[in-house]
Amino acid sequence: MTKFSDLNLDPLVLKAVAEAGYETPTPIQAQAIPHALEGRDVLGIAQTGTGKTASFTLPMITLLSKGRARARMPRSLVLAPTRELAAQVAENFDTYAKHTKLTKALLIGGVSFKEQDLLIDRGVDVLIATPGRLLDHFERGKLLLTGVQIMVVDEADRMLDMGFIPDIERIFQLTPFTRQTLFFSATMAPEIERITNTFLTNPAKIEVARQATTSETIEQRLVAFAPSRRDRAFGEKRAMLRALITAEGEGCTNAIIFCNRKMDVDVVAKSLKAHGFNAAPIHGDLDQSQRMRTLDDFREGTLRLLVASDVAARGLDIPAVSHVFNFDVPSHSEDYVHRIGRTGRAGRKGVAVTIATPADDKYLGQIEALIKREIPRAPVPEITFDDRPDRGDRPARGRHGDRDRDRDRPARGERSDRRTAPRTEPQQQPVAAPAPAPQPAAEDTPRPPRRDDRRRDSRHDRDDTPVVGMGDHMPEFLTRSFARPAAVNAEPDTETAAG
DNA sequence: AAAAAAT
Structure with a gap:
């Protein structure tokens, strides 16, 4: 030789x-x-x-x-x-x-x-x-x-x-x-x-022969879950991620968590930190000096969780990562291979966990076609949702909030996928609550000022007002016309044609 | 639905 x-x-x-x-x-x-x-x-x-x-x-x-x-x-x-x-x-x-x-x-x-x-x-x-x-x-x-x-x-x-x-x-x-x-x-x-x-x-x-895409040293898992509501997907995925990291225990010495968007990298890193995890973000919008420092910390082991955009998917030499978490399914199947290739290197064992929602089915199909195998489905951890410090500037969800939801969704407990469906609120809350005392309308409830209005998910999830489907109550904003002010409609025909 | 790189 x-x-x-x-x-x-x-x-x-x-x-x-x-x-x-x-x-x-x-x-x-x-x-x-x-x-x-x-x-x-x-x-x-x-x-x-x-x-x-x-x-x-x-x-x-x-x-x-x-x-x-x-x-x-x-x-x-x-x-x-x-x-x-x-x-x-x-x-x-x-x-x-x-x-x-x-x-x-x-x-x-x-x-x-x-x-x-x-x-x-x-x-x-x-x-x-x-x-x-x-x-x-x-x-x-x-x-x-x-x-x-x-x-x-x-x-x-x-x-x-x-x-x-x-x-x-x-x-x-x-x-x-x-x-x-x-x-x-x-x-x-x-x-x-x-x-x-x-x-x-x-x-x-x-x-040179391409590295085995699904090297035997990488144990791949897919955590497939359906968010309870579309606008809650982000928060529920964060809770899911925490549960998954915690479930790995000491075996997870260090990990890279990949998100598809830079903004999500920031929010996920911040959220993890708020929950006591040792995490820091890296993506292309951060200061170069900070990017370097974060990478150094991660290499030295003082940083345990690196939350990253695809800037870190390829090329970077980060030895010995025990876990890779895909917070998002990558939309380019090649990136999946690059991402999970950050673990299981040099003969060491690695675990790659991907969180997927039904919206990711298309990309998941492409990934599985590329790696020519199905990613084994792993059990979905149960999550609780009302202990999020990243939303902690609001009062914790009150009992009436839960009760209202239970009332609005009587079918919930009967869902066949109950065992694996994520819990989005503590179901052990007293269901047989006393008859609803007249609650003040949500609009009248004094609420502390919210500091997180910039946050992407706060927009949708602004208060504890129950969501009542589209049944007997339609939110006012939905009843508003889609028509725009006449002044803007200089060319109304092209506008509809464009849609 | 995106990220990266020059300011």
Whole structure:
């Protein structure tokens, strides 16, 4: 079997590799490194977790170790789709280039230009960047790409998803025709194929088997439940999530909780914290410094629950996550594979729990088609709903609220799915309550001012007024006409046609 | 129904 020492790498690189504890290259490393060292273009079809990063950093350091950088003219360039990924590549360089004198700069958005400018001015051997910030520097005239000898594109298919391909093409055109190109993508979409045909010269094509999508080390579960009411789905899912985390007990050492929307990431993280869980959010709208800090805390173990958007689904190197929770079913089936792939790594056992509502059926079908198996259905935990501090600025649901609901929905207790249906209110409340004393109309009940009007779910669920279906009581707002003020209706015909 | 990345 090949060892790193057989690969013709610079002795100083080999030393650092050995110190990092590696002896045997992964398949992509064993195949890509010799070609890269020969100066050939490489087209690597491989996913995260295959050792892709080292397959280009090690030969790059070796090739660059001779020669020195000139001011504003980096000798090599690595492009990554997200800031975290770029930062990760930079860390990799630090690890493996530590015995060399190579310099590097990390050019990503969300941080000040000043330090980056300073480094570029001094001259760097390796420039690691996200496309937007790189072009920004270029346009400000601070950067010349005509000295680039080696260019790496990492996670090209993700760049495509994110609309970066035009930027990538432009950057390619700013670098010399004679450069060496190392290009990595998990898939070969037609657009990716076109780019590689245009910008790579006779590349060595290396394909590494995709990680088993449903690796045996990941135990997948599906928690399928129907929210008691559409507008309660969000709150009930939060309660469900808490119950699921709690049920895992100590076995859940750390977990990533994925939501589909950034806003939900924030609310879920806040809600978990309010319930005493050690949780923090990460998504693209947060400060870069905060994103980094949160990731560091999570890696170090001081943070147990990372609530994330799909920014964290791919690429990020987060070792040893015991659990992944999908608070939302991802709407791209590929993302499901990426998300659950954050657990069960390196032979360790992992658990991936997905919360699904009937609205997710379509996406669930696509996911199960992709992974070619059904996700085993797990029992739905019972949830109680009236202990939410994130709604704690309102009086706890009073007995009359529950009683009213019981009265309004006499069929509830008879539902056949009662055992598995989530409880949305404590059913042990005295059902045989005394005859309703005349209650003040909800509108007259003095209520403390609500601070959470911004909250997405408060809009629907504003008070304890019972919902009476559409039977004998119709909420006033529904009786209002849908007609808009005449002034707005300049073209009434096109308006209806558009709907 | 979305997320990511330049300000």
